[in-house]
Amino acid sequence: MIKLGILIGPKGRGSNMLAIANACQSKRIEASIKVVVSPVSESDAVAKATEMGLRIKFVSPTSANYAIGLLASLEGCDLVCLAGFMRLLPAEVLSAFPNRILNIHPALLPKFGGKGMYGNHVHEAVIAAGETESGCTVHFVSDRYDEGEVILQRRCAVLPSDTIETLAARVLTEEHLAYPEAIRKVIENL
Ligand code: GRF
Numbered sequence: 473m474i475k476l477g478i479l480i481g482p483k484g485r486g487s488n489m490l491a492i493a494n495a496c497q498s499k500r501i502e503a504s505i506k507v508v509v510s511p512v513s514e515s516d517a518v519a520k521a522t523e524m525g526l527r528i529k530f531v532s533p534t535s536a537n538y539a540i541g542l543l544a545s546l547e548g549c550d551l552v553c554l555a556g557f558m559r560l561l562p563a564e565v566l567s568a569f570p571n572r573i574l575n576i577h578p579a580l581l582p583k584f585g586g587k588g589m590y591g592n593h594v595h596e597a598v599i600a601a602g603e604t605e606s607g608c609t610v611h612f613v614s615d616r617y618d619e620g621e622v623i624l625q626r627r628c629a630v631l632p633s634d635t636i637e638t639l640a641a642r643v644l645t646e647e648h649l650a651y652p653e654a655i656r657k658v659i660e661n662l
Pocket residue numbers: 483484485486487488489517555556557576577578591647
């Protein structure tokens with residue numbers, strides 16, 4: 473059974489973490505969540521993880537031993553999934569998990585990615601560019617923002633009536649399908 477480490481961010485909602493946890497529970501993916509790693513002790517994602525009985529570790533990005541702390545918390549994990557985690561990972565962590573760290577981005581990369589392209593900034597830019605299609609991308613994580621190899625994408629329409637919020641919600645629905653699907657694909661190729 474593949475063991476997953478989930479890295480969440482400081483303001484995590486935890487909806488992708490939940491989608492992955494549900495896919496594990498329903499056996500849509502042959503994996504289990506070994507640990508959820510959070511930079512803060514309180515967030516919606518931490519509350520959800522606690523409620524689900526998941527093991528949680530707190531690792532502060534401002535600590536001197538950040539890389540060591542992350543590596544220790546991820547010990548025994550086969551794959552690492554970033555879900556709302558917005559930093560570049562320390563080189564030590566990248567090299568400990570070659571082609572085994574995944575991220576989800578709320579747009580069709582390589583468009584609308586890179587530093588500063590997160591959350592609603594992404595959807596705002598998609599609407600401003602007059603795109604008729606958006607979606608999400610699950611990709612391997614590299615040492616640059618949003619540039620690793622694409623694992624899979626799911627697409628959805630951008631409607632003329634869309635606001636940032638309506639588009640974000642449509643994309644999020646696709647994210648919850650895409651992440652488990654991508655994990656399954658990676659596991660099949662391990
Ligand atoms: C998602 O939109 C994901 O694409 C991005 O961060 C957000 C995390 O949302 N990387 P949630 O915490 O999983 O609900």
